[in-house]
Amino acid sequence: MDKVKALAQLRQSRVVYERAVERQAAERRVKLHRFLDQHTHASQWATSLAALDDAVRHGVAPSDAALCRAIQQCGQRGQLPSAARVYEDMYRRLGRPRPLAAHVAFMGACADSGNFAAAHRQFRALRDRDVRQHVKNASHRPVVNDDLTTEYLRAALRASVGRPRAPPPPATPQQDGAELRSGGTSSPAPDGADGAKSGDRDGEGAATAPPAETGSPTAPAWQVALEDFVALRQDAAVFRGSNELTPLLLEMAVQLACVGRQWQLCLAILRGADAEQALTPPEAYDAAIRACYGAQRHAEVVRLMERLIATRVPPDERSVRLALTSSEEVSAHERAQQLISSPSAETVTTGGSSSSGGRGGAGRGWAMALTLFSALERNGFPLYQQSYEAPLRACVNAGRWREALDMVETMRRDHRPISAAVYALTLSARIEAATTWSEVRRLMDTSSLAEGHASVVVLYLAALRACMRQRDWKHFAQLNKEMRDREIPETYDKMRLLIEAAYLQEQYHSVLMRFARLENITQYERQRVVQDKLVRLYEEDFDLSPALLDMVLDAYTKVKGTGDAMVEAAYQAALRHKERCSGGAQSLAGRHTAPDAWMYSQAAREARAPPTFH
Template identity: 45%
Template sequence: MHKRVGYAELVNSKLRSDKLLARRDAVRLAKLKAFLGQHQHASQWSACVGALTDAARQNIIPSSEMVCDAIRRCGLKGKLDVARHLYTDFHREINKPRTLQVHVTFMAACAECGDFGEAHDQFLRLWRRDAALLKNNDKHLPVVGADLTSEYLRAAVVASQRRRGECQFNPFSDEEVAMEKKGDKKNATQPWEVALKEIQSLQKDHAWFLRHNALTPIMVEHFARLWEIGGKWENCLRFLRLSGQQNVLIPPEAHDAAIRVCYRHGKYAHVVEQMRQMIATRSPPDERSVRLALLSCEEWTALERTGLKQQPDSWVLAVSLFDAMRSNGVTMHQQDYESPLRSCAMAGRWEDAMRILDVMRKDNRPISSQLYRLLLAARIESCNSFEEAQRFAQMPVMQNGGIIVYLALLRCCMTKRDWKNFDRVNKEMRDREFPETFDKMRLLIEAAYVREQWHSVLMRFARFESISRYEEKRVLEDKVVRAYPEDFDMPEAILDMVLASYKHMKNHKDPVVHTAYRGALKRKAKGTEKLAFSSDEAVTVPSEDWMFSQEEREKKIPPKFF
């Protein structure tokens, strides 16, 4: 009887003691939570870490949210060693398994610190552990999900940007030279390249990774920025196109990255296309993308004009962006006025160019004489008669216009098929010893074809071929000015004119005729660069060189000697 009473008293005292301890731990945990709430700033990371360590010594187990908050603050202040201690040793001390949120937070801390090496090592450990657990248990929920992968990609983006900034500040450091001499390619590999290869290999070899890592807008943005940092504009555009086909929401930051990398590589048509997609999907671009698109519209309009496109349409986007910048109160620079004006002038839209010129006057912007000449040249080209064009050409601002005025008069005469005045203007240019530019050469070839002067077409093309080759070689060897390949290109339409003219001159004895034909075939064989997903109708698939070259054909099919 006394034993039962004593045992009951012991049990009751144990229950009361457990309740008191639980109440005390709850009070301490509440005080810890309140203390952490009062120290929310990242600079107070040491106080938070000290509070968590002191609580663990008193057998108080902090929640995962508290640990995540401390790791996040350490990451913001660049204290990755402390964050790693909380992530590994601290959890081992309190004997608590790490939750998914803890893994994601530590990966985010690696991204904030720009330490891709730590992030990559941890990412490898986690996905290998998930792969091993999934072999034994199909219902296992992998830790490497969309959130963790997004932070891993962000760590690669931050590390690549920092390394690129260091390379721009110090392009040839002693360490890089030493690594290059030793051939240590492993250490020289860029973070963006390592991250993309790792993700691509996981997507290819592990089906579970695809199931638990569906593309999200944040992942699309990080992928696009990694391709941008690597300078892989084709891969960036292809990835965005595939993401759109999978009905993945593409954030505007991804389009901005594609615009930057395409502009950096001179792919102005793709910049214009990306901006049109953003306008169609109502994705807000940043100011830099808008300014790059304005410049790309100007460059692409010039290429459309050189390529003899009947209805150039890049100027429409330039005017739309110009009006949108003014209506949204964006700070306007001088280039933001001049670039759309030049686009309209080159496209022959002199009315829209005049409207932009009036806006420049209202905004008290300086207007150079070159802009006036460019606008009046567009007006001259659209004149209904040569007399009207001559009146505009005789304006004071056009007196020293030089080649711009004469080319505008030639185009006006060609549009109206006024060959008498065309020849007169051309003769006047020769008498005044004006240099014959590539634009004039192309124009003369087109005029000769329209007038059915087949021999003249071939002669002028042969002359263009000889001069352009010499000038291109000189530019590449001297390296005084930057080489622009499009300056030495010949539009597909003119190449077709040359090939069509040769049909009428096949039996001509002049060797220059056949030289011009072979030159046109060689340029035609090169074709124009085209992506598999390009939507530009004017772009053609490049033909193989061996179809037109005996030497290349013999390399692929060796001759047989009997």
């Protein structure tokens, strides 16, 4: 009986001892966490780390939240080795599996310290482990989720910002102006992220991230990270479900693509977010606008700004100013691509507002420019001279002369300097909208420009366009002679007008001669720009509208067989331009370069390159 009582007392004392030990450990944990809560600043990382080491050495197990916070402190001070010691050694000493929060905290520490190499190694290790676990257990939930991927992309962004930016992709003649020539409806072929699937619904092909060797030390951080992001989104079996497009993930991915100047990938990510009805933050749109503007894709910039306005997402000031400049470029391209002789280019007067319908009455550049100017003015942002002149020029390009006059009045109200060139530009829009020759002459006589002023040519070109719309060839020839007598320089716009006028008058031989002269001057000027390297080369300055090329090709069918060398030269030049506009996808008869003679012989081809497979 005494033995039973003694055994019961021993058991009771053991329980009392264990409870006392647990109570003491709980008190020490409370004191530890209270101490750590008082040392949460990044500069106190060493104190927090010493407290954690002492607690683990004395058998006190800190919480996962305390360990994750210590990892974040070390990362914010750039002490990544110390963060790795907490992330690896301390969890090993505790004998506790690392939770998802610890992986995210360490990836955030890599991002804060700017060490993308460590983030990349850990990301690949976790991803490979998830793949192996998924093979063993199909219901395995991956550790690589949207939070971890966001921090990984942030690490790549931190490593990429501040270094030399990626060079812009080489532009081919087929790509230059292709976005604007398509009327603003074409989208980039490459389609990253989940846009690889949704891009086909929009009429675009599938795409991948920029090509690079995975894990190559020479590959930039943004390129490697984007490849991993695209691979995750394309892996529907394992990672796609756990990597939803959250606002932070979208922001980091689009900003990373902007750093790499991958404007196509920016648009693809946004399209994928729209397909999944994900919430897209304004920072993602701002980054896409910067990328598209840097690639001179002004139509895409305007389209993105239209989407921001439609969804009531507030853009930043820089995006608004970039879109204001892009609106002017879009209106200028709409004007360049629209022929005066087209049926939609007739002067339309509706509701007291006169405009040229074919020159932008239905365009969107001028409307977006006015909307953005009103937004800047209404929200109290500083307005510069360009902020006034960009919407004014957009209205002039679209033939909205009343809106252009309103902008001049606004500049006068705000005491802005108005140059003679601005006055001439506004007056040219009014002259071009005139319906009679007497009105054209009256408006030209009222201009106060001095003799020989550089802006006089703008008024004469507007008068020539007005005469072309009225089919007043008598006064058209009179104005042309007057320009020659006054020795006014002959611009590219006038050369194009003369080609179109000759076609409308059925002077087909003159069309080809004038086009040959335009082609000769254009190639000379382009070669001079390339060789002198004094100014940047803009391929769109030397582009010709497809409608004008169709005129030249049609004129050749009317006069071919004359034996004139200039006629043949003009025809070959028009074919080259036409093939360049179509991307070279079609074979046109009479190409300027013939294939080599050996290509016509099957035996000769096999002798040069024997077949690999037998």
